[in-house]
Amino acid sequence: MRIIKVRDYQDMSRKAANVISAQMILKPDSVLGLATGSTPLGLYEKLVEWYGKGDLDFAQVKTVNLDEYVGLSADNDQSYRYFMNKNLFSKVNIDPKNVNIPDGTNQDAEAECERYEKVIESLGGIDIQLLGIGNNGHIGFNEPAETFMMKTHRVDLTESTIEANKRFFEDVSMVPRQAYTMGIGTIMKAKKIVMVASGKTKAPIIKEAFTGEITPRVPASVLQLHQDFTLIADEEALSLM
Ligand code: GLP
Structure with missing residues (x-):
């Protein structure tokens, strides 16, 4: 794994947006794995800005x-689809047909998870997957557990989440109380x-995930095993390393 230490949130957002831009320039039909949460907001803003400039x-x-x-x-303003539309998709020239998000309204979990895995497979896999990290070490919504769940699945969210x-x-x-999430295997198959x-609030979990043992009790720790994993974190998030 590679750690890029940056000054602050702005610096993190700019550098992460640069990595995603480089991917898009080198491969214009890239499959981007995207994330929600407050952390990626600044980098989505940068992508929108650079799109506006024609870059x-x-x-x-x-x-x-x-x-x-x-x-x-x-159309629920708390759904992740709404978040993505609002913060990125509605502001750039992406073809809506090329956007994929698990369908939260499908109550048939088995069918929805299988459909989503097939979508990713049919796209030829993910070129670059963006991740944030939950305070308990979750990635996507892979919560701490006794085993790694490999594929897209329905998960019961923990009280802390x-x-x-x-x-x-x-x-x-x-x-x-529940979410659909890519599994650990789905995420780990991404090329980058x-x-x-x-x-500061992320400092303890960053230390645990990336200097501690690899365990499903800290889902992000599995990323230590990925062949092209980059953590872009600011000084505060890295303050306990
Ligand atoms: C949610 C998302 C995660 C995200 C996490 C951290 O639980 N499912 O993908 O990484 O929040 O969010 P934040 O960036 O707001 O700390």
Whole structure:
């Protein structure tokens, strides 16, 4: 693994956006694996800005998002599809047909997870997967567990994740209890993986995930085994390393 230490959130966002841009320039029909959460917001802003300047073209780009809440439809402003439309897709020239996100409204978990794995396979796999990290070490919504779940699956969110994500909802009771997420195997098959992390609150989990043992109890720790994994993190997030 490679660690790129940056000054602050702005610096992290710019460098991560540069890595994604390089991928898009070298391979205009790249399959981008995208993430939600507050950490990638700055890098999406940069991509939109550079698209506006004519430096980036999304015409042939394909995207697959990591996860989606079960039960939320695309027009629900807390769904990850809504987040992606608002912060990236509506602002660039991506073809909506090329956007893929698990369908939170499909209650048939088995069918939805199988469909999503097939979508990724049919695109030829993910060229570059962007990740954030949950305070408990989750990636996508792969929560700490006794074993690594390999494929796209439906997951029960942990109390700490529900707690962390309640800031986006009116009330904690409105936070969905389940999500569809790519599995650890789905993520690890990406040709390149880039994680962004910023701020003091992420320092303990960054240390545990990347200097500790590889265990499904800290899902992000598995990334130590990926052949092309880059962590772009600011000084605060790396302060305990
Ligand atoms: C959610 C998402 C993750 C994300 C995490 C951290 O749980 N499913 O993909 O990495 O939040 O979010 P933030 O970047 O807001 O700390």
